[in-house]
Amino acid sequence: MLSLKRKTKGEAAFDFFNGFGMLLVCFATLYPIWYVLVNAFNEGQDGMRGGIYWWPRMFSVESFEAVFQSAGIMTAMGITVAKTVLGVLLHVFFTAMVAYAFSRRGLIGGKIYILIGTVTLFFGGGLIPTYLLIRDLHLLDNFLVYIIPALFSFFDLIIFMTFFREIPDGLEEAAKIDGANDWGIFLKVVLPVSLPVIATIALFHGVYQWNDYFAGVIYMNNMDLQPIQTYLYRVVAQSSSNQMVAAIPGGVGKTVTSQSIKLATMVVTTLPIVLVYPFLQKYFVKGMMIGSIKG
C-alpha cells in the first residue's frame, strides 16, 4: 500500500506532526521517572539545592546503601515480597478453581452462582462494614489480612471463565476416559493449557498486591507487618521523613538526607514491577480485552 503511491504533502505533514506528538507523550511519560532516578543517584546534601534535571551532579549510591542497611525498610520490603508471592499464588489458584467449576456446562445451580457473583460487581458494603468484618474475623494486625480478603475476585473469574470455555471439550473427555476426576482435570489438563490467562491474572493481582498501601494503613498497627508502600505512604503523605533518617543506622555517611533516602526507596520499590512487565505484556493485552468487553 505504502509503496504504491507517493505520500502527498498533507500526508507527510500529518505523519511528521503525529510522530512528533507521540514523541512528546513518551517524553512526558518517561521524564518524571527519569528525574526521580537521577536525583536518587545524586549525593543527598547537594541534591537539596535542586536543579538536577538530566544527570546526577554528584553521583553517589550512598542513599541506596542506606536503604539496604535500614532494618525498617528491609522488613517492609520483605512483607511486600511475601504478600505478593503468596497472594498471587493463592488468588490465581482459588479464582481459577471457582471459575473452572462455574464454567462447567450443566452445573446444578450454575445460573444462581453467576447471579450471586454479578451482584458483587456493582454492590459492596463500603469501608466501615468491611472494616468491622475484618475486625470480627480477627484479621486486624494479622499478615493474612493481605491474603484472604484478596483471595477471590469475580471480575478475574469472568476472565478465567471466558478462557476456559474455549478449551476444546475433547481434552477433558480424554482425561475422563483415562480415569481422572474433576480435580485431576482441573489440575492436570485445564491449568496447564491456561498459561496465557494465568499470566494475565497473575500480573494484575501481582501489581495490586505490590502497590496496595491502603490495607496496611487501615488494618495494620503492627509496624513490623506493614508493606513497603504503607511505609512510604507514611513518609510521603505524613511528611515524617525524619523518621526515615532516624531509622538509618549511624555508620552511613552524613551526606544522606531524608529526601534522598525517600527517592532511593521509591526507585527500589518500583524496580521489580518495571522489570517484570515487559515480559508479561503480550498476555495482558488479550486478558484486558476479554475482561473489559465481557465484564
Place this chain on the structure above:
Amino acid sequence: MRHEAQSAAALAASTRAAKRSRWFRKLYGQRHVQVMALLGILWMIIFNYVPMYGIIIAFKEFNIVKPISAAPWVGWSHFQEFFQDESFVNVMRNTLGISLIKLAIGFPLPIIFALFLNEVRSVLFKRSVQTISYLPHFLSWVILGGILTTWLSDVGIVNHVLLALNVIKEPISYLAEPDYFWGIIITSDIWKELGWSAIIYLAAISSVSPEMYEAATIDGAGRFQKMWYVTLPSIKATISILFILAVSGVLNSNFDQILVLRNALNESASNVIDMFVYQTGMQQGRYSYATAVGLFKSVIALILLLIANRVTKKINNTSLF
C-alpha cells in the same frame, strides 16, 4: 376409571421419583465441581454479602462492643445529620467536581490518543510508544505521591522552570494551595492511566476491516476524515460500554490518590465523600454515621450508572443491561 386415574398418578409419581433420583445422580456426579463452586460462593457470602448486610448500621446506633443486632434503630437520622453537616456542601462539591472533570477530560483523551497512535505507520515505533505510555499504570499512587511532592516542592523542578521563565516571582507550594489541588489530581490521573486506557481502544481499532479504509481512500477521504467517519463509528460500541463503566466507577476512583496527596492545607479542595467517611469512621470511630455517608455515595453512583446506561442506549443502542 378410578383404576386408570390411580395408575396415571402412580406413573407420574414414579417418573417424578425417577427424575429426582437422576437429579441426585447428576449432583453426585459433579460433587467435586460443586465443592469448588461452593467454596467460591462461601467466600463471596463472607467478604461481599456480610459487609452488605453491615450497611444496616447506617440506620442504627451501632456500638463497637455489641453485635449489630443489639443496636437500636434510628431511622434516617444519620442521613439528616449529614445533609445538615457544615462540610456537606464542600464535600459534595469536591466529590462531584473532581469526578465530573475527570470524566470530561480523562475519558475522551485515551480515545484521541489511540486514534492518533493507530495512524503511526512504523510498527516498531507504534509498539514502543505503547509500551512506554502504559508504564505509569504500574506505579502505585504512593510512588506518584512521592514524585509529585518532589516536583511541586519549593525547590522542585516546576518552580525552578517557572522562576527561570519569569512566569512567577516566588516559588509556590502547590500542594499547600487548595486552588491547584483539582488540577494536580486530574493531571496526574491522566498521566498515570492514559496509555493503559488506550489499549482497549487500540485493540478495537485493529479489528476494523481494512476494506473500509480503502473504500474511504477511493472516495477521497483524508486522514482526519477517515478517523472521524470510519474508525470512530467502528469503535462506538466499545466506547459506550467503557463510558458506562467509567461513570459507575467515577466516584470510587479518587480515594487512593487523594489520600496520598491531601493535607491539612488543601483540605477545602480535597475533602471528598470517601475522605469524609475515612475520617469520621476510622479516625473518630463514628461507624454508623460514616456508613450512612458511604451508603449515600453508593446510591449516587448507582443513579449515575443508570443514567449513563439509559443515555448510551438511546444514542446508539448499546447498554450494559
